[in-house]
Amino acid sequence: MKESFDILIVGVGGQGNILFSKILGEAFLNEGYDVKVSEVHGMAQRGGSVVTFVRAGEKVYSPLVDKAQADYIIAFEKLEALRWLEYLKKDGIVIYSDYEIPPMSVISGKSRYPDVDSILKDIGVRHYKIEISSLLMELKNPRVQNTIMLGFFSKLTGIEKQVWERAIENNIRAKLLDINLRAFEMGRDIELKEEELKV
Amino acid sequence: MKRLMLGNHAIARGCFDAGVRVATAYPGTPSTEITEYISQYDEIYSEWAPNEKVALEVALGAAIFGKRALCSMKHVGLNVASDPLFTASYTGINAGLVVAVADDPGMHSSQNEQDTRNIAKAAKIPVLEPSDSQECLDFARRGFEISEMFDTPVVLRSTTRVSHSQSIVEIDERKEVDFEYKKDVEKYVMMPAMARKRHEIVEEREKRLREFAETVELNRIEEGTSNMAFITSGISYQYVKEAYPDACILKLGMVYPLPEKLVRGFCGRFEKVYVVEELDPFLEENIKVMGVNNIIGKEIFKRTGEYSPSFIKTSIEKCKLEIPYRVDEELPARPPVLCPGCPHRGVFYSLRRIKNAVITGDIGCYTLGALPPFNAMDTCICMGASIGMAHGISKVSDPSIKTIAVIGDSTFIHSGITGLIDAVYNKSNILILILDNITTGMTGHQDHPATGYNIKGEETRQLDIAKLCRSIGCDVVEEIDPYRINENIKRINDLLEIPGVKVVIAKAPCKLHRRYNTTLPGRYVDPDKCKNCKVCLTLGCPAMSYREIPDIDPNLCASCGMCESLCKFGAISMIKE
Structure with a gap:
């Protein structure tokens, strides 16, 4: 069992950060960790860049993950993986969905959507890229990307699969449970292969 | 039973356990969920009032009539509710009245970052400040007891990071509390002649509260092994513990009025003591008034925005945090936007x-x-x-x-x-x-x-x-x-x-x-008809993007049809199922 986890969950308001962090928090709690989760509500949710912090350890004080402290950044949107990069600690890992939501300045042509893959490689950040579109197509449901990402991330935690499944069952409405458990399974089936970095 | 709970949920639960009968509010981030959670309890009458002034008056009425009452709001809501608050301080309550006020340092969802402690002090009302969800629950419950002991409203002050963080709590059982209402014109009708007498009582009460603060368990000293010393409260306490786990800390759970002897005794033991508090130098100034001068506060810690463990550490040690990974190019900003179909x-x-x-x-x-x-x-x-x-x-x-x-x-x-x-x-x-x-x-x-x-x-x-x-x-x-x-x-x-x-x-x-909510199929752009005039993009709809021509994300489109109504070429229409 790992000693502690400092995790950033980043994305765009409305992508379901809060639900994801609830499931994560509950799984850690049931594994016996002290847990803190910090959420964002209100104005910040309206399609803006959002971050949720999840911390687990023997004793957790601050609910915030500090800059240069995160073991993992989990990004539900590609560009957001870059925005929060200063929070990653040395040798920390970025897990990101290749889903793109262009910000307004990109839509209006005032700025350019960056090439996330090559920037991460250039900086030399360890990362996993989840090619989400084809998986979502297979499930015919765009709303379960987080659960796929959770499935993938769960393999890095050393926590038993059943613990995760129970946390999902406790937090997701019965009607949507089946599709989410399938999405979780699908995430677990993704091969754990880090993207290669430029030398 | 141990469970993860949002700070606001824990305040709601603490009020439930305390036998609260009435809970009122006007919604405001970061306070809203307190009343939302309370509305799930059948034992408590809850309501959204049209504004915070009315909300507080409703709660005050219930308290004076002998039932414990809670009123919740965000910091700026307290400005609206200040009128009843200042005079409720004079009348006092009967059954306990707690006013839960959530401040928003960093202005995640607010128009200013005023500090509620100043208003509570001006109203001569005690302030409790929890540091995590367990304290949210405990302090809410304790707030009602203190309210009744001293016949005063009590302010329970939280901040965004306390209200909107989940941490582990153990919950208790509900205990009913009832007080009888007795008509008391001298106490509850604040005409000048009565109010003059009540003001004397308020000043007397403040003295007793100061004494009470010296020994109340909400204020405690955590001994450390290093020679660093801090006075702190609320979320800042957590940041100090994170940054300096070995330090000696005077943790204040009751931040107004302050325990003078306790503070003096603590500060006397150290060469210097750091006072760590977000926003205004409230503790700092109130400590300096005691004549204690070996404290360091706002000369190194900022008055604006939120703190973090690294902020505290780098401010004290005058160093820079090393950031291992940075993106050199400027990233497109992503401010909040109106939703698709808004x-x-x-x-x-x-x-x-x-x-x-x-x-x-x-x-x-x-x-x-x-x-x-x-x-x-x-x-x-x-x-x-x-x-x-x-x-x-x-x-x-x-x-x-x-x-x-x-x-x-x-x-x-x-x-x-x-x-x-x-x-x-x-x-x-x-x-x-x-x-x-x-x-x-x-x-x-x-x-x-x-x-x-x-x-x-x-x-x-x-x-x-x-x-x-x-x-x-x-x-x-x-x-x-x-x-x-x-x-x-x-x-x-x-x-x-x-x-x-x-x-x-x-x-x-x-x-x-x-x-x-009605789910309609989204709209799409017909590339054969689109003349690429980009008029549809001027709507600033986040469901739209531009590659070679405008494109609509069917997963985001709410099918409001405004883009279709703007298109002169009939290039946008509803997806046929």
Whole structure:
């Protein structure tokens, strides 16, 4: 069992950060960790860049993950993986969905959507890229990307699969449970292969 | 049972355990969930009041009549509720009254970052400040006991990171508490002769509270192994523990009034003591008044925004945090935007095309109308200010200037009605756009008097905003469909030519609200018909993007049809299922 986890969950308001962090928090709690989760509500949710912090350890004080402290950044949107990069600690890992939501300045042509893959490689950040579109197509449901990402991330935690499944069952409405458990399974089936970095 | 709980949920649970019978609020981030969670308990009568002043008066009434009561609000809500608060301090309560106020350092969702501790001190009311969810629960419960012991309202102050963080709590059982109401004119009727006597009692009470603070378990010293010493409270305590786990800490759970002997004794043991508190130097100044001078506070810690463990460490050690990974290029910003299908988008698209207009705005999602691509707002100050300010501007501006106030339905009921009465009474010449999305949008869909539902979702009498405006005496009152943008530009321009007070109610439900939600298939762009004029993109809809031609994300599109109505080439239509 790992000693502690400092995790950033980043994305765009409305992508379901809060639900994801609830499931994560509950799984850690049931594994016996002290847990803190910090959420964002209100104005910040309206399609803006959002971050949720999840911390687990023997004793957790601050609910915030500090800059240069995160073991993992989990990004539900590609560009957001870059925005929060200063929070990653040395040798920390970025897990990101290749889903793109262009910000307004990109839509209006005032700025350019960056090439996330090559920037991460250039900086030399360890990362996993989840090619989400084809998986979502297979499930015919765009709303379960987080659960796929959770499935993938769960393999890095050393926590038993059943613990995760129970946390999902406790937090997701019965009607949507089946599709989410399938999405979780699908995430677990993704091969754990880090993207290669430029030398 | 141990479970993860949001700070606000824990406050709700603490109130439940304390036998609270009445809970009132007006929604405001980061305080809203307290009352939302309480509304799930059948043992507690709960309500959304039209504003914080009314909410506090309702709670005070219940407390004086012998039932424990809670009133919750965000920091700026306390300004509205200050009138009853200051005099409730004089009357005292009967059963306990706790006022839960959530501050928002860093302004995640607020227009200022005022510090509630100052207002509570001015009202001579004790302040408890929890540091995590367990303390939220415990301090809420304790707040009622202290309220009754000292016959005073108690302020339970949290901040965003306490209210909106989950941590582990153990819950207890509910205990019922009842007090008898006895008519007491000397105590509850604050005419000058009675109030003079009550003020003496308030000052006496403050002295006793100061004594109480010396020994109350809410204030404690945590011995450490290093020679570093801190005085801190609330979320800052957690950051200090994280940054300096070995330090010696005076942790204050009751931040007003302060325990002078305890503070003096603590500070006397060290060469210097750091006082760590977000926002104003409240503890620091109150400690300095004691004549204690070996404390270090705002000369190294900022007065603005939020703290973090690394901020505290780098401020003390005068060093820089090393950041292992940075992106060199500037990333496109992602400020919040109006949602796909939001009816406000139609209104601001129209407003942007009104010439010579000064537009006063208000508090809600629609404040985003101030940002590109709309740029259709000149001011945003506080709840309801749009109408009063528009009236003021119209009294001093050149007649060629068109003065327009934009205000949401919930905000109008909160504080806009009196402004409207003023404008009509004093013969103003303004147009007021009430953006009626039939909910309190930004705080997450709370009902209000004009939705026809109460906090429990039960049907109730529905305030008719149009009829209300007519009875106030407005010269024009009419409803428009915010999605009919071209028609609305013309109608607004026509109305601006009519003298007097004109009210236009742009009525369409919030697209995110479950009650009104209809799932229509999204729209798509036909590449054969699209001439690439990009007019549709000027709506600033986040469901749209541009590759070679405009494109609509079917997963995000709410099918409001505004882009279709703008397209002169018939290139946009609904996806056929």
